[in-house]
Every structure is written in C-alpha cells, then in structure tokens.
Amino acid sequence: MESNDNPRIIVFRHDALNSGDNREEDPGTHKVSPPPRRKRSWTNAIVSFLGVLYKAKVFLLFGSLIFSMIVYGLAFGWAFGIGLALIIAIHETGHVLANKKKHLDASWPMFIPFLGAIINLRQMPRNADDEAFIGIAGPIFGLGATLISLGLYESTHIPVFRWLALFGFFMHIFNLMPIVPLDGGRTVSFLGWRAWIMGLIGLLVLLFYNPFTGRVLIDPLTIIILAFIIWSFIGRVRHGPGRDYNAIPLLHKWGYTMLWAALMLLSIVGYLMTGSAVTSIY
Numbered sequence: 001m002e003s004n005d006n007p008r009i010i011v012f013r014h015d016a017l018n019s020g021d022n023r024e025e026d027p028g029t030h031k032v033s034p035p036p037r038r039k040r041s042w043t044n045a046i047v048s049f050l051g052v053l054y055k056a057k058v059f060l061l062f063g064s065l066i067f068s069m070i071v072y073g074l075a076f077g078w079a080f081g082i083g084l085a086l087i088i089a090i091h092e093t094g095h096v097l098a099n100k101k102k103h104l105d106a107s108w109p110m111f112i113p114f115l116g117a118i119i120n121l122r123q124m125p126r127n128a129d130d131e132a133f134i135g136i137a138g139p140i141f142g143l144g145a146t147l148i149s150l151g152l153y154e155s156t157h158i159p160v161f162r163w164l165a166l167f168g169f170f171m172h173i174f175n176l177m178p179i180v181p182l183d184g185g186r187t188v189s190f191l192g193w194r195a196w197i198m199g200l201i202g203l204l205v206l207l208f209y210n211p212f213t214g215r216v217l218i219d220p221l222t223i224i225i226l227a228f229i230i231w232s233f234i235g236r237v238r239h240g241p242g243r244d245y246n247a248i249p250l251l252h253k254w255g256y257t258m259l260w261a262a263l264m265l266l267s268i269v270g271y272l273m274t275g276s277a278v279t280s281i282y
C-alpha cells in the first residue's frame, strides 16, 4: 500500500502546479521549513539579465524572420514568400559565420520585410581584407541557395522555384553593386570612392530604370533605400578608416575583385537566362 502513496502525492503536486492552485497545500509546512533566502548578488543579476537579452535576441531573430515570411507570403503567395525569406536567411548565415570566423562583435540578423535583413556591426573589421571576407560570404551563400532553387526547378518543373531563382539573382545584382554599405561595396572597399561612384550609378539605373524589365520604378520604398545607401556612403567617405586599413596584399585585392566580378556575372547571366525562360511561357 505504501508504494501507491508516492505516485499519488506526485500527481497531486503536479496538478496543483499546473492549475496554479495551491490552496490544498498545508500552509504549516512552509512555516516549519521556510525556503532559504537567496542572496541577491550582482553576478546572479547579470546572469539573469544576459539570459533575458539572449531570449530577446532569439525572439528578434526568429520573430522577425517569421514576420518577414508572413508579409512576403501575403504579398507574393505563401510558397514564394517562405522561399524568399529562406534565401535571405541563408545569405545572412554566410555573414554570421564570416563574422564569427573573424571574431567580430556583431548582432544577429534582424529581418525587415522588403529590405532584406540587417546585422549591426558593433566594431569595424580590422582591415579591408576582413571586410571583403565578411561582405562576400553573404552573396556566396545567397547565390548558392538561388542555384539550389534553380536546380529544384530544373528537376521538378514547379514554377515557384523558377520565380525564386529569378528573384534571388536579381536581389544579388542589387546587393553586389560596388557601393558601401551593400555587400559588393564592402567586398571591394579597397578600390575606394571611384568604384563606389560607379556602384551608385549602377544602383540608380537598377532602382529607377530596370534595364532587365524596362520598367521605370519610382516609389517611396525605392527612395528610402536609396536615401539610406547614400547616407551610409557619405558617412563612410567622411569618417572612413585610415589608409593602413586598405594596406592588404595586392594578391588579395585581385582575388576579391575577381571573385566579386564572377559573382556579379553569375547573377546577371543567371537572371537573364532564368528570365528568358520565364518570358518564353507567356
């Protein structure tokens, strides 16, 4: 009979915990053995504060990702919306891993619908070499995801994969424009402001007159994106790092420039080929 008593007590306590109802507990037991008072130490406070911050970070990361999926889903349909958010998330994963590899203090990405995602760098990279490494990692991952989407279309012929590939390529043409704070600009930041001016011209053409679709596009979002880029660009020109920031081996400069050019070419050719496949069905 004794063996039956223990499970009953456990079940009772479990129920009392779940319902939040402690009235059936004997209040006398608390008086006999009061719980030991915990000392409020600073370390405890800091640890719990860090725990809250960590949860907020996780919430911000996944909350903003899911929010983006919902907004894209409502705007473009669920399959495309979720796929698009995944391509952006994979792109950001590239930056996160590169930041870790270079031991850079950076926030986790926060996803903003129609703008992609932002990572707050709390410190500048040590030099143009590290900045190029971090800058190019996103497009490498993002274009990888885009190519996977294209491969899925080739093997399944499900239309949404083709649309995702088309958008992925277009997104990276934009992203690889050689102007800070875009990834292209960060990859070849050592080329200086002359390259950034070229990037700005490319960006203006792409934003206001899309040569691929022939559409003129002037809307509030375009103006906001452009204003943000120009504001960051001017800030970088005025308060940019010193000359030794760009003192990296010539071979690295060539390597990153060639890699940047190859990815830009891949994006443009990919976009034109996927686009012609899209227009051929209409």
Ligand SMILES: [Zn+2]
Pocket (backbone or CB within 6 Å): 091, 092, 095, 138, 139, 175, 183
């Ligand atoms: Zn990026």
